[in-house]
Structure formats: structure tokens, C-alpha cells
Amino acid sequence: xxxxxxxxxxxxxxxxxxxxxxxxxxxxxxxxxxxxxxxxxxxxxxxxxxxxxxxxxxxxxxxxxxxxxxxxxxxxxxxxxxxxxxxxxxxxxxxxxxxxxxxxxxxxxxxxxxxxxxxxxxxxxx
Amino acid sequence: xxxxxxxxxxxxxxxxxxxxxxxxxxxxxxxxxxxxxxxxxxxxxxxxxxxxxxxxxxxxxxxxxxxxxxxxxxxxxxxxxxxxxxxxxxxxxxxxxxxxxxxxxxxxxxxxxxxxxxxxxxxxxxxxxxxxxxxxxxxxxxxxxxxxxxxxxxxxxxxxxxxxxxxxxxxxxxxxxxxxxxxxxxxxxxxxxxxxxxxxxxxxxxxxxxxxxxxxxxxxxxxxx
Numbered sequence: 398x399x400x401x402x403x404x405x406x407x408x409x410x411x412x413x414x415x416x417x418x419x420x421x422x423x424x425x426x427x428x429x430x431x432x433x434x435x436x437x438x439x440x441x442x443x444x445x446x447x448x449x450x451x452x453x454x455x456x457x458x459x460x461x462x463x464x465x466x467x468x469x470x471x472x473x474x475x476x477x478x479x480x481x482x483x484x485x486x487x488x489x490x491x492x493x494x495x496x497x498x499x500x501x502x503x504x505x506x507x508x509x510x511x512x513x514x515x516x517x518x519x520x521x522x523x
Numbered sequence: 524x525x526x527x528x529x530x531x532x533x534x535x536x537x538x539x540x541x542x543x544x545x546x547x548x549x550x551x552x553x554x555x556x557x558x559x560x561x562x563x564x565x566x567x568x569x570x571x572x573x574x575x576x577x578x579x580x581x582x583x584x585x586x587x588x589x590x591x592x593x594x595x596x597x598x599x600x601x602x603x604x605x606x607x608x609x610x611x612x613x614x615x616x617x618x619x620x621x622x623x624x625x626x627x628x629x630x631x632x633x634x635x636x637x638x639x640x641x642x643x644x645x646x647x648x649x650x651x652x653x654x655x656x657x658x659x660x661x662x663x664x665x666x667x668x669x670x671x672x673x674x675x676x677x678x679x680x681x682x683x684x685x686x687x688x689x690x691x692x693x694x695x696x697x698x699x700x701x702x703x704x705x706x707x708x709x710x711x712x713x714x715x716x717x718x719x720x721x722x723x724x725x726x727x728x729x730x731x732x733x734x735x736x737x738x739x740x741x742x743x744x745x746x747x748x
Binding site: 401402405406409410412413417419423426430434435436437438468484486487488496497498499502503505506507508509510511512513514 | 524525526527528529530531532533534535536537614615616646647649650651672675676677679680704707708709710711712
């Protein structure tokens with residue numbers, strides 16, 4: 398597991414989430430991320446790393462939702478962004494032959510989380 | 524249930540450390556190059572040739588990332604440049620704080636050019652900003668001509684692509700024009716170089732690029748803010 402960076406990313410995600418769980422900290426139930434196709438992250442590996450990481454913790458079972466963001470190729474001449482088949486890239490604009498620039502697809506962002514708040518009184522010790 | 528909207532990058536902590544490094548390098552006029560490739564593409568050999576060619580002209584330092592052994596740093600130290608080895612202990616990439624810690628060692632204060640040789644891997648190092656001016660990806664001709672399209676993340680992010688081991692070209696099925704087209708598709712504004720560190724073929728363009736970029740980094744640091 399250490400040879401893939403997805404476990405490191407899962408650890409970062411959990412660390413970031415912990416700052417938003419209220420006081421006393423609640424139980425994380427769901428995190429939503431944006432992952433771009435040029436982010437070098439494999440969603441399934443990230444998901445299994447995530448569940449391995451939170452297993453046995455207070456947040457066990459929290460869902461990791463991944464919004465897959467594709468890159469666009471935008472033509473510098475005609476401004477079109479031609480449709481791409483998954484994993485395929487246009488060498489030139491299919492419409493006018495202009496050169497294409499890649500936009501987006503590098504996302505690796507936290508979008509949203511949900512948690513079950515813990516009542517403050519549970520924390521109070523007599 | 525409570526919902527919270529977040530606006531942060533997963534690697535926010537790494538990005539912050541990288542931004543701090545970038546600011547430090549900019550103030551000192553040090554050009555930092557993040558060298559990425561799969562294992563065995565010739566990163567260290569290219570660095571040896573580079574350091575030899577630039578001896579006496581630029582002050583160079585090297586930070587080496589490897590899972591194990593000090594071999595790479597030893598190879599560079601033999602050439603008289605400060606070289607610090609980061610052992611990642613199994614991790615597949617370098618992170619900005621590791622580079623920051625390595626640079627706390629003596630010899631790295633007053634450099635024109637710092638190379639960070641990443642762990643050999645075309646995937647994981649892609650997402651980690653190390654405070655570099657630009658990324659360079661190496662692809663040796665022995666690896667096959669389909670690699671840019673198979674690893675579009677790194678080839679789209681590296682400003683410079685170096686096709687290495689050009690001396691082996693007669694022995695392998697590697698069409699330079701096919702690779703050039705793939706790289707141009709993924710990084711239209713990038714620079715493509717082809718060289719052999721072993722024979723020296725094509726090395727002039729690489730050296731010229733480094734000298735040009737170092738001069739620009741120095742000028743920017745000297746310019747009043």
C-alpha cells in the first residue's frame with residue numbers, strides 16, 4: 398500500500414475533514430471530491446485506500462464520493478472544444494485543424510462533507 | 524446531519540510548503556528543476572553530464588529522491604556538487620517538506636541551479652508541487668513510443684520533455700515523430716529535447732535551456748520589486 402500515493406492522499410483528506418467536524422468532533426459520514434483525469438489519481442485505488450484508512454476509526458464507513466472531471470481540449474483558432482472519447486486526445490481541432498490547448502482535468506479538490514454532530518453534553522464528564 | 528461546503532485542495536499542505544520554497548528560490552535567483560521519469564530513464568546520468576558540462580559556470584546542487592540507497596547522491600558528490608539524498612522508505616514520490624528539510628543541510632544556500640531528482644515513477648510525483656520553476660519529464664527510447672498517451676498527467680504538466688538514450692534509437696522501435704506529436708498534443712506550449720547523455724548528442728540544447736532559464740531567474744531576483 399505504501400508504494401501508491403493514494404494512501405497519502407486519503408490521509409490528507411481525512412486530516413482536512415477533521416478540521417470541519419465541529420466541537421466536540423462529530424462522525425464523518427461522507428466526503429465529496431473532485432478528481433481530474435490529469436490528476437494522476439486512480440479513483441478506485443483512492444477509494445480502497447480511504448476505506449483501509451478509516452476502518453476501525455470513529456469515521457469507519459464514511460463514503461468517499463468522487464466527481465470525475467475530464468479535461469477539455471479547446472481550439473485556439475475556432476474556440477470549439479471537440480468531444481473526446483475517453484482517454485483519447487485530438488492531435489488537432491477536427492473542425493478547423495487549429496491547435497488545441499488542454500483546459501482543466503487537474504482537479505484534486507475537497508468539495509463537501511457531511512457529519513453527524515455529537516452533542517456537547519456527551520463530552521461532559523462529572 | 525450537518526453538511527459543510529469545502530473549498531480546498533486535497534494537497535493544500537504540500538502546496539503551501541511548495542509556495543514557501545518557490546518564494547525563497549525566487550528571492551535568491553535559484554532555478555529549481557523537478558526531474559521526473561520512470562526508473563532507469565537516465566535521470567542521474569543526465570545530471571552527471573549536466574554537472575560536468577556546467578562546472579565552473581553555474582553553482583549546482585542536487586536533491587535526490589529514492590526509496591533506498593545513497594547511490595545517486597554519491598554519484599553526484601563524486602563530481603563535486605552538494606547532493607542530499609532523501610530516502611522515502613517506500614513512498615513513491617517526494618513532497619515539498621522533504622525538499623525543504625534536505626535544503627537545511629550545508630551547501631545549498633547559494634546556488635544558481637538546483638535539481639530535484641524525483642523517485643523513479645511516472646504517476647505519483649505528478650501531483651506534488653516541490654516549489655520548482657518547471658518539471659522535466661524524461662522518456663528513454665527503450666521505454667516505448669506509447670508512453671506520453673499512457674501517462675498524460677505528467678506529460679501535460681511537464682514544461683520540458685526530454686527523450687533520452689538517443690544513441691539506442693537504431694536498436695528499438697521508437698518513432699521520434701510519433702512521440703513528438705503525442706507530447707505536442709498534451710503540452711502544446713512545451714519544449715521537446717532529444718539527447719544522449721552518453722554520447723553528448725543533443726546535450727547543447729539542454730545546457731543552453733538551463734543557462735537561459737538560470738539567467739532569467741537571476742535577473743528577476745535582482746530586479747527591484
